[in-house]
Amino acid sequence: MIMGGLRNKMGKSKLATPDWIKEGYDSPAEYAKAKGIKNKKEKGKTFKIRKCPKCGSYDVGVVLTGEEGKGAKEWECKKCKWKGKDVEEEELSEEQFMKYLDEKGEEVA
Numbered sequence: 205m206i207m208g209g210l211r212n213k214m215g216k217s218k219l220a221t222p223d224w225i226k227e228g229y230d231s232p233a234e235y236a237k238a239k240g241i242k243n244k245k246e247k248g249k250t251f252k253i254r255k256c257p258k259c260g261s262y263d264v265g266v267v268l269t270g271e272e273g274k275g276a277k278e279w280e281c282k283k284c285k286w287k288g289k290d291v292e293e294e295e296l297s298e299e300q301f302m303k304y305l306d307e308k309g310e311e312v313a
């Protein structure tokens with residue numbers, strides 16, 4: 205016996221309303237933003253900055269140590285005079301980075 209095949213094909217007639225509409229947002233992007241969901245396709249720029257592990261200052265620079273031919277590098281904190289290789293790195297978003305530059309008071313080259 206062949207019967208009933210078509211009947212079950214029509215499932216629900218109601219369309220599911222997306223969450224962003226239900227919660228009153230204007231667009232899925234807005235919803236994602238409010239929920240803190242990051243769009244993976246949209247790659248945010250990040251900036252790596254160096255930080256002194258001793259005093260936490262960002263005012264660190266590279267110093268070349270004297271060994272010839274090796275090109276050895278060390279970091280030096282201009283604030284507390286810390287020197288070493290294991291400088292701390294921090295990854296900042298573009299927004300944070302701009303703020304950091306502001307606080308540093310340096311002009312962006």
Ligand SMILES: [Zn+2]
Pocket residue numbers: 256257258259260261281282283284285286
């Ligand atoms: Zn320091």
